[in-house]
Amino acid sequence: MSRIDRKELFNTATDWTREAGEYIRKKMKESFSVNTKSNQDDLVTDVDKGVENFFEQKLSDKLPDHTLMGEEGTAESVKNLDGTVWILDPIDGTMNFVHQESFFAVSLGIFENGEGIIGIVYDVMNDEMFSCLKGEGAYVNGRKLPELKEVPxxxxxxxxxxxxxxxxxxxxxxxxxxxxxxxxxxxxxxxxxxxxxxxxxxxxxxxxxxxxxxxxxxxxxxxxxxxxxxxxxxxxxxxxxxxxxxxxxxxxxxxxxxxxxx
Structure with missing residues (x-):
């Protein structure tokens, strides 16, 4: 994939992530179901599943040659990182989402043949999007993250x-x-x-x-x-x-x- 294609992919991914955030905020104003998975503290909601379904449908329609590895089911069929793989947590921090309505994020990493090329972490309630395209620097809401300082x-x-x-x-x-x-x-x-x-x-x-x-x-x-x-x-x-x-x-x-x- 060429550099200009990667830039277009980055823009598409950030746009879809913001759309997913809007969907989450909308659903929070309505009622949603909460279930458990591996144990009583491992929560999942129909909003998690809705976000994953959103990305799955988007990829199917627009980028059918890409693969989705998502927490709520789509990961089960992924056996390697060949090609372009979107690794998605639709709501990272579901317990916070359910109990506090804050401190949760949509997390997305896009990998090309095992190499991470795009990273997005969207704090939905604070509307803070951390994002990067490999080689282009990392940003929060368009502002470049500063160089890390030495700290003991x-x-x-x-x-x-x-x-x-x-x-x-x-x-x-x-x-x-x-x-x-x-x-x-x-x-x-x-x-x-x-x-x-x-x-x-x-x-x-x-x-x-x-x-x-x-x-x-x-x-x-x-x-x-x-x-x-x-x-x-x-x-x-x-x-x-x-x-x-x-x-x-x-x-x-x-x-x-x-x-x-x-």
């Missing part, structure tokens, strides 16, 4: 679910070493915040490709670092761990996590 671990703000400490007590070291911790309940937004310098690192132990695809492309575009918990490349066909961090502290965080492994 003791001045950093980290983000992870506090429940992870119960599963890995090594995280207590990071809590003590950092300036503070946060948890927003949306991996997509937390990744976007790392890209924007609002957070210095984000850690999670169990994320699916659609949770991270959009934010991953953003992170890479601003020169930040994203790996799994072992410092290896991410797998966009399976669930896994994640450490996204300001490039100046990524290795330091890995060292602090694994210093007791020796």
């Amino acid at each position: 671990v003791h001045e950093s703000i980290l983000s992870f679910n506090s429940g992870w400490i119960l599963k890995d007590r090594r995280l207590e070291k990071l809590v003590k070493e950092s300036r503070g911790t946060r948890s927003y309940g949306s991996a997509a937004l937390e990744l976007a915040y790392v890209a924007a310098g609002r957070l210095d690192a984000y850690i999670s132990f169990n994320l699916a490709p659609w949770d991270i695809a959009g934010g991953y492309v953003l992170i890479k575009e601003v020169g930040s670092t994203v790996t799994n918990y072992e410092g290896k490349d991410l797998d966009f066909l399976n669930k896994g761990t994640l450490l996204a961090a300001n490039p100046y502290i990524h290795n330091n965080i890995l060292s602090l996590i694994h210093e007791y492994d020796q």
Whole structure:
């Protein structure tokens, strides 16, 4: 795909994402159904499914040679990242959507033969769209994200679910070493915040490709670092761990996590 084609694809993707956001805001004023998936805290609504259906229909009509890997069903048939694959989380942060009506996002990463070329994270309620086209810089609502500043671990703000400490007590070291911790309940937004310098690192132990695809492309575009918990490349066909961090502290965080492994 040529550069001009990529630009057109980027514009199309951002337009459709904004349309999806409008659909979500409209549905929030109406009643919607809430169900559970793998456990009582794994929520899904008919709005999630409606957004995924929206993208599925758009691709079928306009870009039938592209593939959709979505959280609510379309991922099941995706076995590789050959060609152009849209990796979609229709509502990342569904629990926030249901209980708080805020801090959720439409997350979209577009990959070409395994390479992330477009990243979009749209904070629907704050109307903040983080977006990038590979090689063209990353933006929020059209304003270019600033270059990430060097920050030591003791001045950093980290983000992870506090429940992870119960599963890995090594995280207590990071809590003590950092300036503070946060948890927003949306991996997509937390990744976007790392890209924007609002957070210095984000850690999670169990994320699916659609949770991270959009934010991953953003992170890479601003020169930040994203790996799994072992410092290896991410797998966009399976669930896994994640450490996204300001490039100046990524290795330091890995060292602090694994210093007791020796």
